[in-house]
Amino acid sequence: MSDAAETESSNRDVRRRVSKQLGRGNTTRAGMWFWEVDRVLLLLAMLLIAIGLVAVAAASPATARRYSDATHIMPAMHYFWRQLMWVCLSVPVLIGVSMLPITLARRLALIGAAFFLLLLALVPILGSEANGARRWIDLGVSDLQPSEFLKPFFIVATAWMLSFRAKDPELPVLFITGGVTAVVAVLLMLQxxxxxxxxxxTVWLILLTISGISALAIGGLIGTAIAGVVAAYLFYGTARTRIDNFLFPTKEAALADRYQVDMAHQTLSAGGLTGAGPGSGQVKFKLPEAHTDYIFSVIGEEFGLISCAVIVLLYAAIVIRVFMKMLDEEDAFRLLAASGLAAQFGVQAMINMAVNTGIAPSKGMTLPFISYGGSSMIALSIGYGLLLAFTRRNPYLKRSPYTGRWSKG
Structure with missing residues (x-):
């Protein structure tokens, strides 16, 4: 046999072995995960993470210059290399969590919710202050923001409690979950x-709506939420200052919150439709927190408004796909957990982009998978991993068009 024939035969053997390993007959955990996981949702997440690395690379020189001084000059790509490190840690976390069985994922979320709620309560005591807020616990090598980690665990725990309504609608889960949400809200407003x-x-209200509470109850909760915002304006100084600076800007306010919002809008629109080009943006150097809260504006300046529109579509695609996928889900817990996690992902992205476009006042909120941040990246990876775990479907089961039940095809 000639060398060419031997090489071709060897290649066929390799392809056959790989095909067998990745085939639907592979019953290992990794093999089953590959066929069960929603690969479109996984691909969308990877796209956002890749876009985030490019965006942080574009924003890093501006942030490095802002935080440099006479005694310490930061390298221009300091924040990019750190973000790359966080991505290398976060992606395996995302994949690992997405492989968990449903019962284990739920157990992890319940334990995580209790643990990070305790840490959130300790933030006023142990937390370190930055930019006038006490939201982080200093771990030495990095800062931990308990509220970021609490979000996905809180959603899954709330979904678990609300799922009991499917068995007994008389259970007072609305009041229990409402009480927990109120405790979280108080702890957050103290920061x-x-x-x-x-x-x-917002996510709690969405979960209640999906769980099937009455329209009258939803109306009452929305009214309560509006009353809460009014009360926050009247009695909560931080909310009043932010709202006043946004709606009734004065010269003094323009030097603080309004300056950030205005600079974000200028940076976003500076690149036009197609952008100034990678590394060519100049307005970003005047923008505070270009690598975190206002990274969407940096994308607009360097890569254009068309790129911003693509990012909006990616977030919308994730939320829409999850909700469409859950339309025929019979398990109340999986329905609520997956929908709640997708809603949190979409709401956070929407708030960040609203701030960058000047529609909403400054909130100090990251853009999921794109903004710089260790706590944010790892917490979002855990949440997205849970989302992938709850949307997994067994490829060997098919739904009957007559009974609606799942069975072997």
Missing amino acids: PDFGQTIVFG
Whole structure:
């Protein structure tokens, strides 16, 4: 046999072995995960993470210059290399969590919710202060933001409690979950973190709506939420300052919150439709927190408004795909958990982009998978991993068009 024939035969053997390993007959955990996981959702997450690395690379020189001084000059790509490190840690976490069985994923979320709720309560005592807020616990090598990790665990725990309504509608789960949400809101407002409070409250309302509570109850809760915002304006100084600076800007306010919002809008629109080009943006050097809260504006300046529109579509695609996938889900817990996690992902992205476009006042909230941040990246990876775990489907089961039940095809 000639060398060419031997090489071709060897290649066929390799392809056959790989095909067998990745085939639907592979019953190992990794093999089953490959066929069960929603690969479109996984691909969308990887796209956002890749876009995030490019965006942080674009924003890093501006942030490095802002935080450099006479005694310490930061390398221009300092934040990019750190973000690359966080991505290398976060992606395996995302994949690992997505491989968990449903019962183990639920157990992890319940334990995580209790643990990070305790840490959130300790933030006013142990937390370190930055930019006038006490939201982080200093671990030495990095800062931990308990509220970021609490979000996905809180959603799954709330979904678990609300799922009991499917068995007994008389259970007082609305009041129990409402009480827990109120405790979280109070702890967040002590930091202060009004933006995260809105996220927790909004996702809770979405979960209640999906769980099937009456329209009258939903109307009452929306009215209560509006009353809560009014009360926050009247009695909560941070909320009043942010709202006043946004709606009734004065010269003094323009030097603080309004300056950030205005600069974000200028940076976003500076690149036009197609952008100034990678590394060519100049307005970003005047923008505070270009690598975190206002990275969407940096993308607009360097890569254009078309790129911003693509990012919006990617977030929308994730939320829509999850909700469409859950339309025929019979398990109340999986329905609520997956929908709640997708809603949190979409709400957080929407708030961040609203701030960058000048529609909403500054909130100090990251853009999921794109903004720089260790706590944010790992917490989002855990949440997205849970989302992938709850949306997994067994490829060997098919739903009957007559009974609606799943069975072997």
